Amino acid sequence: MKRNRIIAMLLGTALLVCGCQQTPKATDEEKKIEAEKNTTKTEEKEYQGKLDLISPAAYNNTNGLKLKKGDYISIIGKANGTQYWDEVKKGVTQAAEDLNASLGYTGKDKIKVTYNAPDKADNVDDQVNLLDEELDRYPVAVGISIVDLQACQVQFDLATDSEIPVVTFDSGSDYQGVAADVSTDNVAAGTEAAQRLAEEMGDSGEAVLFIQDSKSQAALQREKAVTDELTANHPNISVVNVYHMDELSNMQKTVSDEINAGTYRPKDSELPDGQLTGEDIVAADSITEDQVVDYILAKHPNITGCFAANGDSVKLAADGLERNKMEKKVKVIGFDANDDEIQDLKDGTVDGLIVQNPFGMGYATVVAAARASLDMGNEAVVNTGYTWVTKENLKTDKVQKILYTK
Structure with a gap:
C-alpha cells in the first residue's frame, strides 16, 4: 500500500512538471513589444x-x-x-x-x-x-x-x-x-487670414489693419500677405488704413493737429467748435493709443472688416470697436489666442483666429x-x-490640444 502511495505521488509530480512546461514563454521580441506599448502609454505627453x-x-x-x-x-x-x-x-x-x-x-x-x-x-x-x-x-x-x-x-x-x-x-x-x-509660415497664415476675412465680409467693403510693429519680419510678412491676397483676389475689398503700433508718436501729432484745426473732434468732446486757441489746444503727447484708434474708426465709419496681426493688436482693435459700438458690423480676424482673444471669440467680437504654436x-x-x-x-x-480657430471649433480636441490660455 505504501509503495502504491509513493508511485501515485511521483506520477502527480510528473504531471505537474509537464503542465508547467506546457505554458508558453514570452519570447524576447514579444517582451520588447509589450514594454514599448507600456512605455507609449505612460509617456503620452500632454503637449x-x-x-x-x-x-x-x-x-x-x-x-x-x-x-x-x-x-x-x-x-x-x-x-x-x-x-x-x-x-x-x-x-x-x-x-x-x-x-x-x-x-x-x-x-x-x-x-x-x-x-x-x-x-x-x-x-x-x-x-x-x-x-x-x-x-x-x-x-x-x-x-x-x-x-x-x-x-x-x-x-x-x-x-x-x-x-x-x-x-x-x-x-x-x-x-x-x-x-x-x-x-x-507667416505668408501662408497671413494669406489664409485675408481669405477668411474676405469671406466674413461677403467679399466686399472697407477694411482696416492693425499691425504690432513696422520693424519685425513676422509683422511685415503678415501685413504683406494680407494686402497681397486682398489686392490680387478680392478687388471689391479696399484697405483704407494700416496702423502700426510702434508709430504711435506719428499718429499722436496727426490726431492732435486735426483736433486743433477743428477737422476732427472725439465723440462727446466738450471742446469748442472751430480752430482751437490758448488753453484749449490739445498737445500731441496727451493723445492716447485708444484715442488714435477712435480717430481711425471715426475717419472710416463704413468699415466692415478688420485684421489684427497679434494678440496686442487684436485687443486694441476689439476694445476700440466695442467702445465705438461698431463690434456688431465689423468682422475681425486676428492672430494668437490669449485669454482676452478667446473671450472675444466666445462673445462674437472676434470672428476667427490664426493660432500659432x-x-x-x-x-x-x-x-x-x-x-x-x-x-x-x-x-x-x-x-x-498654426491652427484656424473659431467659436464653432473651439471646444474640439484638435483645438484644445494647441491652446495656451490659462
Whole structure:
C-alpha cells in the first residue's frame, strides 16, 4: 500500500512538471513589444499635440542630440510675462528637460538652456544688450526672436567669428549666416487670414489693419500677405488704413493737429467748435493709443472688416470697436489666442483666429540650436504650424490640444 502511495505521488509530480512546461514563454521580441506599448502609454505627453505640428518631424524630439555635459544654449525672446512668450519659454524648458533625460545627465552634468527677454516688450536696445551679454558667456548656440529686422547684424558677425551658431525664431532676419529659422509660415497664415476675412465680409467693403510693429519680419510678412491676397483676389475689398503700433508718436501729432484745426473732434468732446486757441489746444503727447484708434474708426465709419496681426493688436482693435459700438458690423480676424482673444471669440467680437504654436516654437528652437552646435545640419526653415480657430471649433480636441490660455 505504501509503495502504491509513493508511485501515485511521483506520477502527480510528473504531471505537474509537464503542465508547467506546457505554458508558453514570452519570447524576447514579444517582451520588447509589450514594454514599448507600456512605455507609449505612460509617456503620452500632454503637449504632444503642439509638437505634432512641427515640420520636419526631426525638430519635435531630442533624439540623437549628443551634447556634451554642461553645454550651454541661450534663447532670447521679445518679451517676458505675456501668455504667448510664457508659452515659448515653456517649450524651451521642456526641450531642455527632454535633452537631459535622453542623455542621462543629472546635477552639474546637465545641459543648461536659458530663456531671456527684454523687460519691456519689443525693446530693441535691451535685446541687443542681452545678446551682447549672452555672447560673452560663449554658449554653444544662440536662438533669438528679433525685434527689429535691421538690428543685431554686428552681434551676428561677432557670433560667427566666435563660431557660435545663431538660430532665429518667431521673427527672423535677412542675415546670411543664420543656421535655421523656426517660425510660423507667416505668408501662408497671413494669406489664409485675408481669405477668411474676405469671406466674413461677403467679399466686399472697407477694411482696416492693425499691425504690432513696422520693424519685425513676422509683422511685415503678415501685413504683406494680407494686402497681397486682398489686392490680387478680392478687388471689391479696399484697405483704407494700416496702423502700426510702434508709430504711435506719428499718429499722436496727426490726431492732435486735426483736433486743433477743428477737422476732427472725439465723440462727446466738450471742446469748442472751430480752430482751437490758448488753453484749449490739445498737445500731441496727451493723445492716447485708444484715442488714435477712435480717430481711425471715426475717419472710416463704413468699415466692415478688420485684421489684427497679434494678440496686442487684436485687443486694441476689439476694445476700440466695442467702445465705438461698431463690434456688431465689423468682422475681425486676428492672430494668437490669449485669454482676452478667446473671450472675444466666445462673445462674437472676434470672428476667427490664426493660432500659432509658441510652445512648439520654443521647443524646436532648442533642437535646432543643439543641431547647429553639433554640426548636424539644419533645415533653413522649420515650420511650427498654426491652427484656424473659431467659436464653432473651439471646444474640439484638435483645438484644445494647441491652446495656451490659462
